[in-house]
Amino acid sequence: MSAQNFNQERLMNILLAPQISEKATYIAEKHEQVIFHVVSDATKPEIKAAVELMFKVNVQNVQVSVVKGKKKRFGKFNGARKDWKKAYVCLAPGQEINFATSEQG
Numbered sequence: 001m002s003a004q005n006f007n008q009e010r011l012m013n014i015l016l017a018p019q020i021s022e023k024a025t026y027i028a029e030k031h032e033q034v035i036f037h038v039v040s041d042a043t044k045p046e047i048k049a050a051v052e053l054m055f056k057v058n059v060q061n062v063q064v065s066v067v068k069g070k071k072k073r074f075g076k077f078n079g080a081r082k083d084w085k086k087a088y089v090c091l092a093p094g095q096e097i098n099f100a101t102s103e104q105g
Contacts, residue, residue, distance in 0.1 A: 004078070006049050008053075010046070011046065011050040012050070012054070014038055014039055014047060014051075015036050015047075015054065016037040016039065017037045017038075018034065018035065018099055019086065020026055027088070032077055032091050032093070032095075034051075034053070034091065034097050035036070035086060036086070036089060037084060038086070040065075040083065040084060040085045041062075044064060044087075045065050047064070047089065048062050048089070056094040056095075057092070058091065058095055059090070059091060059092065060091060060092050063088040064085060064088070065085070066084070066085050067080050067083065068082035068083050068085055069084070072092065
């Protein structure tokens, strides 16, 4: 499926932020994958279309995991942070996203 099959406004709101960490950098170098925080109701085809639309790259596949929120205490009350979704986007060979130079919009 391509980006034409989805609502363009929805695609622009799918990706929340890139995951920048030591583990994300290692995965990017070793497996040619980029990790994104995505909205919790996003599907794999939507994530693929959003990345291709915003960064003009070819996406091979997408893996998704839901990160459970930590249990925290707020004073004398127990609570929990929200669960959030993380997407591992595998780029086609030779493709890369450089967040230092890429421009969105």
